[in-house]
Amino acid sequence: MNARDRDGEGRARSARPRDGLGRPLPYGAEGVERQPEGVVRTPAGTLAEAQRLLDAGMPFHAHEVFEDAWKSGPEAQAPLWRALAQLAVGLTHAARGNAVGGARLLRRGADALAGLHGAGGTAVPAVDLAGIVGWARALAGRVEGGAVVDAATEAPRLTG
Structure with missing residues (x-):
């Protein structure tokens, strides 16, 4: 049995x-x-940090930024950050070549954001909900159609 790596805690x-x-x-x-x-x-x-990471082709790392926000921020913002984290993981899977998982997570995140948009927005008004939802649904369709995804090229614009 191999010893597992441990953090300071x-x-x-x-x-x-x-x-x-x-x-x-x-x-x-x-x-x-x-x-x-x-x-x-x-x-x-x-x-800003998540956009920097997305633009650099590192959606997995952007997902961790969104995860920190949903776990440490106000409860009212948690659904937004959770949905954005799902989209970042969806982009990660798509870029790794996992079309099924990528499309599924892109759609799940898009649906969650669309629900926020239908509810009158979020507690973070700078986020372009409609634009991100459109991006995610379009990318999910292309991924299912066999598109090869470059994470940096496909990075969404988070704000309008």
Whole structure:
């Protein structure tokens, strides 16, 4: 039985490096720096950091930024951040070549955002809900049709 990597608090954390799409690389390989966990940001800071990561072709890492926001932010914002995290994971799967999982998560996130849009918006007004929903649904259709996805090229615009 192999010993598991642990963080400073004793929780299991893989120390393997990861690539830009979050895939584990062999120990000792050069990977992409991980996103620190548990960072509390303002909504604008969350959007800016996630957009930077998406534009760099690192949607897996953007998902971690959204996850921090939904876990540390106000309850009213949690559905938004959770849906955006689903979209980032959907883009990750699509870019890894997992068409079924990518399309499913893109649609799930789009449906959640559409529900927020139908409810009158979110507690973070800068987010372009309609634009992101349209992007996610269109990308899901292209992924199911066999499109090869480059995460950086396909990065959504989070704000209008």
